[in-house]
Amino acid sequence: xxxxxxxxxxxxxxxxxxxxxxxxxxxxxxxxxxxxxxxxxxxxxxxxxxxxxxxxxxxxxxxxxxxxxxxxxxxxxxxxxxxxxxxxxxxxxxxxxxxxxxxxxxxxxxxxxxxxxxxxxxxxxxxxxxxxxxxxxxxxxxxxxxxxxxxxxxxxxxxxxxxxxxxxxxxxxxxxxxxxxxxxxxxxxxxxxxxxxxxxxxxxxxxxxxxxxxxxxxxxxxxxxxxxxxxxxxxxxxxxxxxxxxxxx
Amino acid sequence: xxxxxxxxxxxxxxxxxxxxxxxxxxxxxxxxxxxxxxxxxxxxxxxxxxxxxxxxxxxxxxxxxxxxxxxxxxxxxxxxxxxxxxxxxxxxxxxxxxxxxxxxxxxxxxxxxxxxxxxxxxxxxxxxxxxxxxxxxxxxxxxxxxxxxxxxxxxxxxxxxxxxxxxxxxxxxxxxxxxxxxxxxxxxxxxxxxxxxxxxxxxxxxxxxxxxxxxxxxxxxxxxxxxxxxxxxxxxxxxxxxxxxxxxx
Numbered sequence: 001x002x003x004x005x006x007x008x009x010x011x012x013x014x015x016x017x018x019x020x021x022x023x024x025x026x027x028x029x030x031x032x033x034x035x036x037x038x039x040x041x042x043x044x045x046x047x048x049x050x051x052x053x054x055x056x057x058x059x060x061x062x063x064x065x066x067x068x069x070x071x072x073x074x075x076x077x078x079x080x081x082x083x084x085x086x087x088x089x090x091x092x093x094x095x096x097x098x099x100x101x102x103x104x105x106x107x108x109x110x111x112x113x114x115x116x117x118x119x120x121x122x123x124x125x126x127x128x129x130x131x132x133x134x135x136x137x138x139x140x141x142x143x144x145x146x147x148x149x150x151x152x153x154x155x156x157x158x159x160x161x162x163x164x165x166x167x168x169x170x171x172x173x174x175x176x177x178x179x180x181x182x183x184x185x186x187x188x189x190x191x192x193x194x195x196x197x198x199x200x201x202x203x204x205x206x207x208x209x210x211x212x213x214x215x216x217x218x219x220x221x222x223x224x225x226x227x228x229x230x231x232x233x234x235x236x237x238x239x240x241x242x243x244x245x246x247x248x249x
Numbered sequence: 250x251x252x253x254x255x256x257x258x259x260x261x262x263x264x265x266x267x268x269x270x271x272x273x274x275x276x277x278x279x280x281x282x283x284x285x286x287x288x289x290x291x292x293x294x295x296x297x298x299x300x301x302x303x304x305x306x307x308x309x310x311x312x313x314x315x316x317x318x319x320x321x322x323x324x325x326x327x328x329x330x331x332x333x334x335x336x337x338x339x340x341x342x343x344x345x346x347x348x349x350x351x352x353x354x355x356x357x358x359x360x361x362x363x364x365x366x367x368x369x370x371x372x373x374x375x376x377x378x379x380x381x382x383x384x385x386x387x388x389x390x391x392x393x394x395x396x397x398x399x400x401x402x403x404x405x406x407x408x409x410x411x412x413x414x415x416x417x418x419x420x421x422x423x424x425x426x427x428x429x430x431x432x433x434x435x436x437x438x439x440x441x442x443x444x445x446x447x448x449x450x451x452x453x454x455x456x457x458x459x460x461x462x463x464x465x466x467x468x469x470x471x472x473x474x475x476x477x478x479x480x481x482x483x484x485x486x487x488x489x490x491x492x493x494x495x496x497x498x
Contacts, residue, residue, distance in 0.1 A: 013308030087366055
């Protein structure tokens with residue numbers, strides 16, 4: 001039997017692809033997102049807002065090429081893991097007048113709302129993410145603050161979906177979380193990061209109990225130095241144990 | 250500070266969007282995928298292969314509209330849950346000669362490799378999925394067999410990624426699995442489904458122990474009828490308990 005479906009070519013659309021990356025960084029107290037500043041004039045008024053690192057896909061590129069171009073050219077970031085979060089169609093996120101105008105000023109031509117793809121990645125503040133290599137205007141902003149700031153295109157949704165992705169995957173792929181932590185960390189730092197991600201205070205006893213079940217969180221002999229409070233023990237993340245743990249389905 | 254990045258408009262590409270759905274169905278022994286038959290002539294030779302339900306996105310549509318159009322028009326399927334799996338760029342999956350030719354025969358014009366988006370959905374064989382409403386040529390094929398069959402475009406990859414998605418999400422979102430089961434099922438059926446998904450035999454004792462920890466798998470008083478072996482107990486999936494269980498992070 002033959003599949004006789006036909007498609008009406010007059011209805012089929014062609015789209016630009018916008019690729020953006022939600023890059024998170026944890027500075028021991030707060031979860032931050034990397035944003036650039038945008039300043040341009042529309043109808044004589046200056047618009048000042050913020051934008052995720054991103055670009056339009058080139059005809060010669062794969063999606064991986066495009067997202068890596070963004071990370072390399074704009075932020076000097078190489079070799080960090082990227083997770084494809086979600087693809088948004090034009091109709092879900094109609095482009096705003098300001099954004100149409102901004103794109104026109106960037107590429108010299110007006111475009112329809114692109115299909116947009118959000119990626120998630122994690123940088124360690126002041127370490128993996130070398131801000132010296134970043135283009136002017138890119139900085140870390142606390143995630144809660146960023147959600148209230150004026151952002152380009154559908155990027156408030158992208159950040160919110162990236163956080164949702166993180167919350168959803170944290171239980172099966174805690175690797176994402178450990179990528180955000182320094183190589184040695186205290187139980188308090190780990191809990192604070194979880195609290196930032198879930199946006200709520202976690203019970204200390206329950207959290208500690210749970211942490212001890214994860215054999216890939218390995219206590220070190222080392223404790224904090226030069227602190228006023230009782231020095232806390234350091235832990236490290238063990239990749240080999242982690243892999244063994246995850247395989248155990 | 251201003252973000253001064255500019256984009257070279259001559260390099261920016263525009264793409265068609267191909268949307269496909271991997272629809273799985275479990276018939277108590279085997280995991281199946283819904284495929285259509287494709288038969289067409291290229292350079293005088295008849296090509297006979299298989300294709301996932303899919304289409305090209307219309308200019309007026311959102312992604313949700315497009316995938317729903319596929320499910321409704323081609324398979325008579327309404328109101329089933331869809332998960333966006335992955336977006337593939339043209340460069341990752343260059344289109345084959347046969348597929349270019351097929352698209353040309355469908356829409357009357359040649360197109361470049363589209364960006365393709367894979368969705369995952371589950372249908373219950375013979376129940377939710379009403380094959381009477383499906384277009385000619387759509388049928389269930391055992392997933393292992395499907396992976397060896399000649400498929401259109403990058404659809405072998407799509408099915409393989411959908412299975413990977415399922416394995417990855419099963420621990421945090423077992424709902425996907427219970428959507429594939431009848432409203433009452435035996436422990437053997439549940440285990441068989443898991444075995445199909447993971448492609449390996451699971452230890453009966455461990456599996457039973459694990460299943461008992463999931464308080465949302467509720468034993469019924471009812472047992473199988475008219476079977477030669479010892480009648481097995483039926484279980485049901487409890488949505489309320491499931492939600493409570495999942496919230497308990």
